[in-house]
Amino acid sequence: MGRFSIKRRTFLRGALGGAVASITLPPLEAMFNESGTSYANGESIPKRFGVFFWGNGVLADRWDPPTTGHDWQVSEELAPLAGVKEYVSVVSGTMVKAENRRGHHSGAVGILSGAPLIEQDPGNAGYASTFSRPSIDQVIAGYVSAGTLYRSLEVGVDPRVSRSEGTTLQYLSHNGPDNANPPEYDPAALFARLFGDGFVEPGGVVIADPTLAVRRNILDAVREDTAALKMRLGQTDRHRLDQHLTGIAELQQRLQLIEDQTPPTASACMLPDNPGVIANTNAQEQRRRSRAMADLLAMALACDQTRVWSNQFSGSVAGTNIFSVDSTSVHSLTHDEPGSQPKVHQCVVFVMEEFAYLLEAMRRTPEGDGNLLDHSVIMATSDLSNGRRHNNDNYPILVAGKGGGTLRGNFHHRAQGNPNSSRVLLSLMRAMGIEANSFGHEKGYTDQWISQILA
Numbered sequence: 001m002g003r004f005s006i007k008r009r010t011f012l013r014g015a016l017g018g019a020v021a022s023i024t025l026p027p028l029e030a031m032f033n034e035s036g037t038s039y040a041n042g043e044s045i046p047k048r049f050g051v052f053f054w055g056n057g058v059l060a061d062r063w064d065p066p067t068t069g070h071d072w073q074v075s076e077e078l079a080p081l082a083g084v085k086e087y088v089s090v091v092s093g094t095m096v097k098a099e100n101r102r103g104h105h106s107g108a109v110g111i112l113s114g115a116p117l118i119e120q121d122p123g124n125a126g127y128a129s130t131f132s133r134p135s136i137d138q139v140i141a142g143y144v145s146a147g148t149l150y151r152s153l154e155v156g157v158d159p160r161v162s163r164s165e166g167t168t169l170q171y172l173s174h175n176g177p178d179n180a181n182p183p184e185y186d187p188a189a190l191f192a193r194l195f196g197d198g199f200v201e202p203g204g205v206v207i208a209d210p211t212l213a214v215r216r217n218i219l220d221a222v223r224e225d226t227a228a229l230k231m232r233l234g235q236t237d238r239h240r241l242d243q244h245l246t247g248i249a250e251l252q253q254r255l256q257l258i259e260d261q262t263p264p265t266a267s268a269c270m271l272p273d274n275p276g277v278i279a280n281t282n283a284q285e286q287r288r289r290s291r292a293m294a295d296l297l298a299m300a301l302a303c304d305q306t307r308v309w310s311n312q313f314s315g316s317v318a319g320t321n322i323f324s325v326d327s328t329s330v331h332s333l334t335h336d337e338p339g340s341q342p343k344v345h346q347c348v349v350f351v352m353e354e355f356a357y358l359l360e361a362m363r364r365t366p367e368g369d370g371n372l373l374d375h376s377v378i379m380a381t382s383d384l385s386n387g388r389r390h391n392n393d394n395y396p397i398l399v400a401g402k403g404g405g406t407l408r409g410n411f412h413h414r415a416q417g418n419p420n421s422s423r424v425l426l427s428l429m430r431a432m433g434i435e436a437n438s439f440g441h442e443k444g445y446t447d448q449w450i451s452q453i454l455a
Contacts, residue, residue: 040150045368045375047404047432048301049140050309051112052380053172054351055104055316056330056387058396061322062345064092065412070073072412077252077345080353081398084360087373087409089399089453091424096392098444103390105129105168106315108383112136112397114422118177128166130176133441136379136425138175140262141308143434150306155190155297156183157290157354158280160329161315172312183312187275187292194300195271207439268365269303272296283323287354294358301372302365311358313351322347334387344387350370355380376401377431379424395421399453403431406455413452422446427453 012372062076072090074082081088098110098415101117105127109117115133122128145151154173159304163171171180184190202426275292279285290313297309314320319329325346326333332343365372384390404407427449429436438447 031233045404046304046307047144048307048309048372048376048401049137049144049428049432050311050376050378051135051137051172052311052313052355052378053382054313055318055320055383056314056334056347057382057384058348058386059341059345060394060396063348064394064397064414065090068412068414070411072410075433077348077352078398080349080356081359084363084373084400087359087363087400087402089407089409089411089413090454091397091399091413091415091450092394093418094395094397094421094424096395096444097422097440098442099421100390100392102127102129104233104383105165107385107392107395108168108172108316110392110444111383111397111421112172113174114420114444114446116442116444117168122165125164128164129246130166130177130317131168131180132177134176134309135172135174136321136428137173137308137310138181139432139439140429140432144307144432148304148306150300152181152308152310153297153300153306154181154183154310154312155293156185156312158184158286158291158314158318158320158341160319160325162314164315165317169316169318173310177442181310183310185280186277187289187296188277190293190296191274194296194303195274199303200272202396208440210308268367270301272299279324286323290354291361294354294361297358298365298372300360301362301376302367309310313354322350324350331387355398359420362401370402373400374402375404377403377407377428379428380385392416397421397424399428400425403455408453408455411453413450418445419433419448423448423450427451430454 055205058077062267063078065072065075065078067073072085074085078090093122096107096110098106098114098116099117100106105117109131111128112135113131113133114136115131118132120128120130138173141152152173156172161171167174167178167180171182173181173183175181179296184193191430230242267278272295275288275296278292280289293311297311300306301309314330317331320331321327321329326343328336328343330344330347331345333341337343359378361372362373362376363371378400380400382396385394399407400409420440422444423446426436426439426446429439430449431454438445
């Protein structure tokens, strides 16, 4: 007799008070194959993609590992990652090839999209820009986010970002020009959004909301009226209206998913503790806020509410300071601290401590035969290489996770000859199972990937 198996989303249906109700089964061995590497019906455990971003670069002499290849030796600034090193690869020696028109702006757009920025009228600011192409998280979301409640989740830790120099310095995730996805900086608000009304734990009961269908029909009507208006507008307004229509379509899809949802089946999915309000005005609160966001993000992924995320830990330029180091902003320290810049170094170490915590939160979240980090692909990077010099060569890039077996981990690849940093982004797309043969635009275009970091 063959081994009995059932689908991972098997649930029991019934009626409750005139509404449809459903109850999922708990995670059973019959839902997975014998080795726990995929679901019993052959469906792969989903991969997740994320971007972790911080502003103002690093200090290369204390960032770059002293050894290359397998089992690389941690440097001073990467020492916090020692406990998760088996999941982390370092890529050094690449260069953002998009023209460096304006330091932080060009680096952020180039490393996240492989494309040049669009200059804008700065008004009273010194400079302003926006993305010319979608950021890598949104490119990948277009391939892997179908069927999840959120196409992507955007979070941030320090809200002190530059708000007067266009979308480039204010936001990380972009759909295109002047079309950004703002991050949520308040852990309590993120908790309410993800785990408030409507969230059901595994084994819980979903009761359909009869108003959802009405709301979806209203959105249909609005979309039709808006499309008719589009025919009478100029090119610029049509582009903006297209973005609006996309938002309406995504909202309608989300309502449909809510209406049709079944409770999650992953054993790690549960209602987390509400972190409450964390003010982020001192060293203790800054760390608490960062770790609350990491824990909430890991649980959102465990509950399969999204498969794509970004964490804007700190912004480019901006007024972010690391409270445990100095009250001066990190950006000012990169320019004004003399000598070997020990405080700048401490700020980078702090950021890496929080990145390590995020990776640990994912590693301690079980899934199938492994954990959430085993099935993730993550890029961690900044808006330039060095804050004092505003350079885009020898770019700081970390690749974390195992990608369900597609990423090698525990490797330092030192590129020679300043090759295009877009090769990393193309490599990550392929690690996600996307059979892309090129990435980027103009000088940021590449048709080569980095095979050394792939398994």
